[in-house]
Structure formats: structure tokens, C-alpha cells
Amino acid sequence: MSESYHTLSKRGESSFSVQGSEFIGYASPKSQVSAAEAFIETVQEQHTDATHNVPAYRVRTGDNTLGSHMLREYSNDDGEPSGSAGKPMLNVLQGKELENVVVVVTRYFGGTELGVGGLVRAYSRAVKEAVADAGVIETVPHERFTVTVEYSDSGTVRGVLESTGVEFDAHYETDVSFDVRVPIENAESLRDRLQSATSGRARINGDESTRS
Numbered sequence: 001m002s003e004s005y006h007t008l009s010k011r012g013e014s015s016f017s018v019q020g021s022e023f024i025g026y027a028s029p030k031s032q033v034s035a036a037e038a039f040i041e042t043v044q045e046q047h048t049d050a051t052h053n054v055p056a057y058r059v060r061t062g063d064n065t066l067g068s069h070m071l072r073e074y075s076n077d078d079g080e081p082s083g084s085a086g087k088p089m090l091n092v093l094q095g096k097e098l099e100n101v102v103v104v105v106t107r108y109f110g111g112t113e114l115g116v117g118g119l120v121r122a123y124s125r126a127v128k129e130a131v132a133d134a135g136v137i138e139t140v141p142h143e144r145f146t147v148t149v150e151y152s153d154s155g156t157v158r159g160v161l162e163s164t165g166v167e168f169d170a171h172y173e174t175d176v177s178f179d180v181r182v183p184i185e186n187a188e189s190l191r192d193r194l195q196s197a198t199s200g201r202a203r204i205n206g207d208e209s210t211r212s
Contacts, residue, residue, distance in 0.1 A: 004140045005060075007100045012134025018122050020110020025126030027103045027134050031142070031181075033059050033072055036102035043104040051109040054078045054123060056089040057102035060141070071099060080107075084119035092127040098136065103127050143187040147194055148177045148203040156197050164190060 007029050014025035026043050030036040036057040044053045056075035075086030089103055105126040149157050154176035161168045167181040182190050194202045
């Protein structure tokens with residue numbers, strides 16, 4: 001069985017003030033580095049007038065040659081004193097052993113310096129409260145692949161996917177494509193079932209790097 005890990009069940013937020021400075025925490029489950037970075041950009045665009053938008057994330061990037069998963073960890077102080085914001089936020093994620101998670105804490109400066117210790121406490125609190133709001137769940141590694149078929153087979157493919165309860169998004173264009181997210185341990189049998197249901201007409205493309 002694939003090794004399970006802890007992540008967030010949904011997006012979470014937090015908000016509080018410390019000596020006039022407003023802190024807004026955002027936390028979200030993301031299974032790809034590109035998605036985590038896109039989330040950071042979204043928050044930055046939402047708060048272009050903020051004094052700081054501090055990011056951190058821990059995201060699985062695949063398996064190494066020994067079969068163990070690898071994590072990409074990232075944090076940035078975004079102009080706050082070195083080590084006072086991004087690293088404490090990442091420490092919270094590490095301490096809670098969360099993976100495939102991105103957090104951003106927005107700060108609107110209130111005119112009073114908080115000092116490094118005060119900043120560490122505020123940024124850590126913002127992440128802890130946003131994570132609590134999102135909720136922590138245990139899950140197993142998933143794999144993503146795309147199934148492309150002609151319209152005549154689309155109903156069959158959708159029926160198979162719905163019957164197995166996997167996550168998927170359907171895109172109807174000239175052909176129909178289904179972006180599928182399935183537990184790794186069930187991925188091969190699902191691909192075989194889709195090929196069998198369509199008499200081999202389904203075109204299935206996957207990428208090891210999209211495992212999460």
C-alpha cells in the first residue's frame with residue numbers, strides 16, 4: 001500500500017491584528033509546485049497594496065531512485081527581517097508534517113515595529129490558524145493522467161470514472177479529454193479498465209512527475 005501523508009482538506013484563512021499591523025493567513029492544498037506558485041501569485045495580486053506577502057510551501061515532486069518521495073520546500077521573507085517570516089511559516093508546516101501545502105501570510109504594517117520575535121510569533125500564528133481553518137486530512141499519493149476519446153466513447157469513459165469515485169475534469173472539444181487523479185495503487189487497474197471499456201480506443205497519457 002502507498003505511504004500515506006497529511007495535507008489540507010480545503011483552503012483555509014485566518015485574520016488578526018497585532019499592535020496595529022493586520023495579518024491575513026492563507027493556506028491551501030496543492031499537489032504541484034506550479035500550482036503552489038500560482039496560488040502565491042494570486043494572493044499577491046489580491047493584496048498588491050500590502051506591505052508584505054510572505055510565502056512558504058512543501059510539495060511532493062516525485063520519487064527518488066530508492067522509491068521514497070521527494071519534497072520541495074520553499075520560503076521567502078518578502079522584505080521582512082531575515083528569518084522572521086518565511087522560515088517560521090515553513091517550520092509550522094514541517095512541525096505538523098504537512099505535505100502538498102502552500103501558505104501565504106499578508107501583512108499590512110500598522111506603524112509599530114514588532115521586532116524579530118514578534119514577527120516570528122505573528123507569522124507562525126497566521127499559518128497555524130489558517131491550517132486549523134482548512135482542516136488536516138490523511139491521504140495517499142495520487143497519480144494524474146489524461147484520457148482522450150472521441151465523443152462516441154465519452155459516455156463510457158465518464159461512466160467508468162464515476163463508478164470508481166476518482167477525481168476528474170472533463171473537457172469537450174473536437175475530442176473529449178478527462179484529466180484524472182487516482183491513488184497510485186489503483187492507477188494501473190483503472191487504465192486497463194478504460195482500455196477494455198473502449199476496446200483500446202482510449203489514448204492515455206501520464207507523467208511520473210505529476211504524482212502527488
